[in-house]
Amino acid sequence: MSEEFEIKNKVAASGLINFDLTDLVPKGARKGIDLKDFLFMEMILKEKDFREKVAAIDTEEYKDAYVYIYNSADAIVPLWAYFLLTAKLTDATKKIVFGSAENLEIVLMHDAIKNYDFSEMNGKRVLVKGCTDKAIPENAYVELVENLKPIVKSLMFGEACSNVPIVKN
Known part of the structure; x- marks a missing residue:
C-alpha cells in the first residue's frame, strides 16, 4: 500500500x-447490612440481643467484600452499635462504610x-x-x-x- x-x-x-x-x-462483591434485622421488632435495640446477633454473623459471607451498613427502620441506634458491627466484620471485608450502596461507591x-x-x-x-x-x-x-x-x-x-x-x- x-x-x-x-x-x-x-x-x-x-x-x-x-x-x-x-x-x-x-472489583469485588458489594453487600449491604440493614440494622433493622438486628433490632427487636425492627424498632428497638436491646444490647444483649444485638450482641448475640452480631456474634452469630458468619464473616465468611463478607470475605473480601465491600460492605455498607444502613438502617431502613425508623429507629434510633446508638453509635456503639456501628462500632460493634464494624469490629466484627473488619477483618473479613475490604471496606466498610455507613450509608447506601451509592455512598459506598x-x-x-x-x-x-x-x-x-x-x-x-x-x-x-x-x-x-x-x-x-x-x-x-x-x-x-x-x-x-x-x-x-x-x-x-x-x-x-x-x-x-x-x-x-x-x-x-
Whole structure:
C-alpha cells in the first residue's frame, strides 16, 4: 500500500492519553447490612440481643467484600452499635462504610483516585472517557479534575471524535 493511501491513527499519534475512570472501580462483591434485622421488632435495640446477633454473623459471607451498613427502620441506634458491627466484620471485608450502596461507591472511588499515581499524565494531553458501561459517581469526576488540573497540559472530556475542552495549561 502506498503512503498516500495509508490509514493513520491520528489519535494514537497525537500523544493523547485516554483515561477511563471505570478502570479504577474496585472489583469485588458489594453487600449491604440493614440494622433493622438486628433490632427487636425492627424498632428497638436491646444490647444483649444485638450482641448475640452480631456474634452469630458468619464473616465468611463478607470475605473480601465491600460492605455498607444502613438502617431502613425508623429507629434510633446508638453509635456503639456501628462500632460493634464494624469490629466484627473488619477483618473479613475490604471496606466498610455507613450509608447506601451509592455512598459506598463514592467512598471507593475517592480512595481509588486518592491512591492512583497520576505522574504519567504530567504535562500531557488527557481525555477522560465520557461513555462508560459502569455507573461512576459524579463526585469521582470532580475529584479527578482536582487531581489532573494542576499537572496536565490539557484536559478534555468525552470521546476522541467529540470532546469538551476543560483545561489548558
